[in-house]
Amino acid sequence: MNDEQHVVVAGVSPGERREPMVRWAATEAVSRGARLRLVAAVPPHPVPDTYVRSGVADLPATAHCVLDRAGRYAVSACPGETLARLSYESALLVLGSRGRRRPTATLFGSVGRTLIHHSACPVVVARSRRS
């Protein structure tokens, strides 16, 4: 259905520093000419507008266009599994760092751990500058 080369998936978490991840994912989708899919890594789903709209006002119009059209997915009990399934039809998975103190805890949180083992496509962790 979807050409997997043209889909970027972002796992959005309601943690405090999600902006860098949304920004990075939208910009990357623009440069690839790809469609963006948003998955809430933690309920509520679908990803609320407030998660997507905060801190992206200065992005170019093309990135906003990608964000407007981004598909939003329902999470089942396990978001890691949802993201892993989407990885089979995607070019790239983008995860946020969730702003935890220790980078190791960040990178290898439960969702991240599932994905490094089960993702069928490359996984990017977009960390905020401060973390």
Next chain:
Amino acid sequence: MRARDVMSRPVVSVDTRTGVREAAAVLAEHPFSALPVVDDGGGVVGIFSESDALRIEPGQDRLVTEVMTSPVEVVGPATDVRVIAERMLAGHLRNLPVVEEGLLIGVVTKHDLIRTVVRDDDVVKAELRHLLDDYAGSRRRWSLEVTNGATTIEGDFADIAERDVIGALARTVPGVCSVELIATEPTPLTWDD
């Protein structure tokens, strides 16, 4: 217009313990092309479509969860119908479950969207009249004609810019397919005495 204004309700859905055979029977009885599959908490875990129903081999039954499409793309109740239309086209989707706080509350189908495009001419005309009155005040009136969405606006336009503004305004009204603007000579002021 938003998802909550156009979505189909109540939603016919199946749970995760439903067999493909039973789900296919539900599909056959209803005018929907797909059924959301919900877990015990009311969350959407997938969607079971007509093509999924065809995957079952004769004499065999499986759970819907084994053949459904998962994860499923969803929208919130406040999502604009134009955004929904774009997502449906981009993702080749025929249905989008509407989810609020994780719970399934409705489904928007292509049919629901088509209904918003094809609107009653009188409704369209009334909305356009309202819009033009807002623009010019009720003292200046243009005559309006709407036939199957084809809209004709006739009257006196101050200049080309105003003509363009009125044309653009008219095209924002859902249900307006085309706009024709006919300029007539301004009516000379007369006094009854």
